[in-house]
Amino acid sequence: MSRINVMQPWLGEEEIAAVADAIRSGWVAQGPRVLEFERAFARRMDAQHAVAVSSCTTALHLALVVAGIGNHDDVVVPSFSFIATTNAPTYVGARPVFADIDPETGNVTADTVKAALTERTRAVIVVDQGGVPCDLGPIRALCDPLGIVVIEDAACGAGSTYRGAPVGARADIACWSFHPRKLLTTGEGGMITTARAAWADRARHLREHAMSVSAADRHQSVLPPAEEYTEVGFNYRMTDLQAAMGLVQLGRLDDIVARRRELAARYREALSGIPGLRCIDDPDHGTSNFQSFWVEVAPPYRLTRDGLLAHLAAREISARRGIMAAHRQPAYDTTGPVSLPVTERLTDNTLILPLFHQMTEHDQDRVVDAVRSAAALEEKRS
Numbered sequence: 428m429s430r431i432n433v434m435q436p437w438l439g440e441e442e443i444a445a446v447a448d449a450i451r452s453g454w455v456a457q458g459p460r461v462l463e464f465e466r467a468f469a470r471r472m473d474a475q476h477a478v479a480v481s482s483c484t485t486a487l488h489l490a491l492v493v494a495g496i497g498n499h500d501d502v503v504v505p506s507f508s509f510i511a512t513t514n515a516p517t518y519v520g521a522r523p524v525f526a527d528i529d530p531e532t533g534n535v536t537a538d539t540v541k542a543a544l545t546e547r548t549r550a551v552i553v554v555d556q557g558g559v560p561c562d563l564g565p566i567r568a569l570c571d572p573l574g575i576v577v578i579e580d581a582a583c584g585a586g587s588t589y590r591g592a593p594v595g596a597r598a599d600i601a602c603w604s605f606h607p608r609k610l611l612t613t614g615e616g617g618m619i620t621t622a623r624a625a626w627a628d629r630a631r632h633l634r635e636h637a638m639s640v641s642a643a644d645r646h647q648s649v650l651p652p653a654e655e656y657t658e659v660g661f662n663y664r665m666t667d668l669q670a671a672m673g674l675v676q677l678g679r680l681d682d683i684v685a686r687r688r689e690l691a692a693r694y695r696e697a698l699s700g701i702p703g704l705r706c707i708d709d710p711d712h713g714t715s716n717f718q719s720f721w722v723e724v725a726p727p728y729r730l731t732r733d734g735l736l737a738h739l740a741a742r743e744i745s746a747r748r749g750i751m752a753a754h755r756q757p758a759y760d761t762t763g764p765v766s767l768p769v770t771e772r773l774t775d776n777t778l779i780l781p782l783f784h785q786m787t788e789h790d791q792d793r794v795v796d797a798v799r800s801a802a803a804l805e806e807k808r809s
Contacts, residue, residue, distance in 0.1 A: 428742065428743045428793075429743065430743045430744075431743065431745060431786075431790050431793060431794065432781060432783070433745045433746055433747050433779060433780075433781045433782075434608050434781070435607075435783045436607045436783075437783070437785060441675045442671075442675045442676070445671040445672060445674065445675050446672055448671065449667045449670075452667075454667045457635075457665060457666060457667065458667040459667070460667040460670040460674065461479050461664075461666070461670040463670065463674060464479055464665075464674050465479050468603075468620070468673075468677060469620060471680065472595055472596060472620055473592055473593050474595065474596065474601070474622070475622045475627075476621050476626075476627035477619065478618065478619040478621075478630040478631050479616070479617075479618055479665040480617045480630075480663045480664070480665060481615065481616060481617065481662075481663045481665060482604065482615055482617045482663075483580070483602050483603060483604035483606070483617040484511040485617060485634075485661070485663040486602035486617040486619045487512070487515035487552070487578070488518045488519070488663075489630045489634065489663065490515075490578050490600045490602055490626075490630075491515055491516060491519045492519060492629075492633060493625075493626040493629045493630050493633070494550060494578070494600065494626070496519055496550045496576070497519050497520050497521060498519075498521070499521075499547060500516075500519075500522070500548075500549040500550070501524045501545045501547040502521045502522070502523055502524065502550045502552060503523075503525075503526050503535075503543045503548055503551040503552070504525060504552045504753075505525070505526055505528055505554055505556070506525040506526075506527075506752045506754040507554075507556065507752060507753075507767075507770045507773060508554045508556060508580065508750060509582070509750070509751065510751065510753055510756060510758070512580050512753070513753040513759060516552070521549075521550075522547075523753075524545060525753070525754050525765050525770075526540050526542065526543035527543075527767045527768065527770055528556075528767075528769050530769045530772070530773065531710070532559045532561075532707075533556040533559060533707075533721075533773060534554060534555070534559060534560075534562070535553055535561065535566070536565070536566070537565035537568070540553075540569060540570070541569055544573075548573075548575055549574075549575060550576040550578060551566065551578070552578045552579075552580050553577060553578070553579055554579075554582070554583075555580070555581050555584035556583065557583055557715070557718050557719035557720075557721055558583045558584055558586070558587045558718035558719065559587070559709075559710060560587050560588065560710065560713035560714070560715065561579070561589070562589075562710065562712045563577070563598060564597070564712075567598075576599050576600070578599065579600070579602070580601075580602055581594050581595040581598075581602060581603050582602065582606075582609065583609060583716075583718040584716065584718075585611050585680060585716065586680050586681075586683065586684035587713060587714060587715050587716045587718075589712060589713040590713060595620055599621065600619060600620070600621040600623070601619070601620045602618070603617055603618040603619075603620070604616075605617060605618070605669070608718075610680065610684065610716055611673065611679075611680060612672070612676060613665070613669035613672045613673040613676070614669060614672070615669070616673065633660045633663070634660070634661060634662075634663040634664055635660065635662075635664060636660040636661065637656050637659065637660025638654045639654050639655040639656070639657065640654045682784075683716075683784050684716045686784050687716060687717040687783075688714075688715075688717060690717070690720075690782055691715075691717040691720050691782065693788070693791060694706060694720055694780065694782075694794075694795070697791075697795040698798060701728065701798065701802065702727045702728060703724065703727045703728025703729075703802075704722055704725075705723040706721075706722050707719075707722070717782060721749055721777045721779045722779075722780060723777050724776050724777070725776055729801070729802045730801050731776075732748070732776050732777065732778050734801070735798065736748065738800075738804075739794070739797050739798075742793070742797045744793065744794055744797055745781065746780055747779040748778060749773055749774055749775075749777025749778055750774060751774060752770050752771060752774040754767060754770075755771075780794055781794055
């Protein structure tokens, strides 16, 4: 049997040609294609400003810096997220404070955020986990009067919607990922979007070592002025090679989302009658791009989550454990005891099934048949 991967990017000759054109142009570092990609991405996401960077992790770091978050501040984050969401506050000297999540969506809510607030809370990072849009309105209604900045970690969110608009459009500042596991990929790469011109300008400044003259401007000048470094900056630039690829990928986004939603609906229909399995679905407040299609495994399903993963692997189907819990990781085991029952339940009992644009109905039927046969085989053994 051929292996079914959990995810694979949709890439083709257009991306190859775009990258080749960038190489032939001589601009391989940050240049005109990065600017074009920023403008196109801002238009697509209903954002006033977009700043391309090297990853979503660096986007989160810069978002906290431009928002003025630093030493002795607390930042509320979901533990139920990739470790970068928790690491970013640590980079600026702040303390991550973990909030629990909604059992249906896997996202923080106004209630779980409120329970995690402290006297030192100056920012909250919300996540559109697996592409499921976070219910941002009530969280902003809670945080805005308190002067707490809301940062949207939209790493998984390109193509998802919140109350009719793209996710990220209603946050103070949003951060995006173009890792190969995401719908849009540039290999590695990220983006910041915001309505605040001053924040965007400073992020552009900081991503280039805080140079007073950009690298692009220096390269275009025969005799550029001597640059100055007015503060400590970072090397968080995107290359024109990545941006060329990103522009092609952005043009594919609507098709990618439509196909993933079609496959997700097919999964839900096929798995809905299996007792003990719960599939992720759209929340009432928006639509998901289904960056990840996760399933919760519980009795009366006859296998545990890990048992089902092993059963799938034996049939050359590569699934994944559900989203990690950052508060359980050794790097954060000094944060003290926390009560996150929903986070721990979903971390322990969910798995991510294969889902990608090129997936055929035959591929999907193999996955569904394996999930069904796992319970049947275990029932025969017992």
